Amino acid sequence: MTEGHQVDEIVSQIGPKLRALRTAQRHSLQQLATISDVSAAAIHKIERNGMVPTITTLLKLGTALGVPVRYFVEEDDQPPEPVHYTPSDRRPTVYTPHEGLALAGITGSYRQFQTAAAMATVTPGASSGAKRMQHPGEELVHVTEGTLTFQVGDQTFSLSAGDSLHFSGEVPHRWANDGDHPAKAIWIALRNG
Structure with a gap:
């Protein structure tokens, strides 16, 4: 995979990761906008990959959702987890x-x-x-x-x-x-x- 393609792949995962995290935590777009100080319209665009967020926006969203910025940009090289154990x-x-x-x-x-x-x-x-x-x-x-x-x-x-x-x-x-x-x-x- 070329570096450019790798970067595109990572950037293209920001939107789906944000949407999955927001819905899993049961926040509407408006609720997340309120707690993150990022507009609902911007969040919607990011989730649909219609806009690449700035690092400041990712920091605000990560803080509101309780995850570090790296959550959004880490490569998913882990295989799917069919079983999860929580001690x-x-x-x-x-x-x-x-x-x-x-x-x-x-x-x-x-x-x-x-x-x-x-x-x-x-x-x-x-x-x-x-x-x-x-x-x-x-x-x-x-x-x-x-x-x-x-x-x-x-x-x-x-x-x-x-x-x-x-x-x-x-x-x-x-x-x-x-x-x-x-x-x-x-x-x-x-x-x-």
């Missing part, structure tokens, strides 16, 4: 913009698999905010400790230990820990395509 003491921290929500990853690469899951710890009083979220894909939350409240569409669900909630991300939703104790849950997101 309990080596769960990676998954970036989230929500204060009071800590996520420890339990799934493989966002680029390899359609499912992203984490062990979630939600402090008392934490929530996803007043504005309801919408995104492609599905979510499945299984509470293992404490309580969580979800508003999905026009329904409200109070989940206690052992309860699960599975819903389409297209339905406007929000979550909160209205209890006095931290809540723990297995939180799974299934991407579309």
Whole structure:
């Protein structure tokens, strides 16, 4: 492979890597624009390979998504990973913009698999905010400790230990820990395509 072709190949992967990471973390274009200070239009163009981002833009996007700049420009010389093992003491921290929500990853690469899951710890009083979220894909939350409240569409669900909630991300939703104790849950997101 020539150097020029190699560079083109690396640059052409920035858009798909950004889109895969954004959707796996369940951010809309507008949500990512807000937390990264990069316009939604620019993010859309980058994802479709219609624009090559500057290093400053990549730094902003990487910071917002919790990955180093090298994530976007490293060559993928690793073969596809058909199986991923995550030991309990080596769960990676998954970036989230929500204060009071800590996520420890339990799934493989966002680029390899359609499912992203984490062990979630939600402090008392934490929530996803007043504005309801919408995104492609599905979510499945299984509470293992404490309580969580979800508003999905026009329904409200109070989940206690052992309860699960599975819903389409297209339905406007929000979550909160209205209890006095931290809540723990297995939180799974299934991407579309």
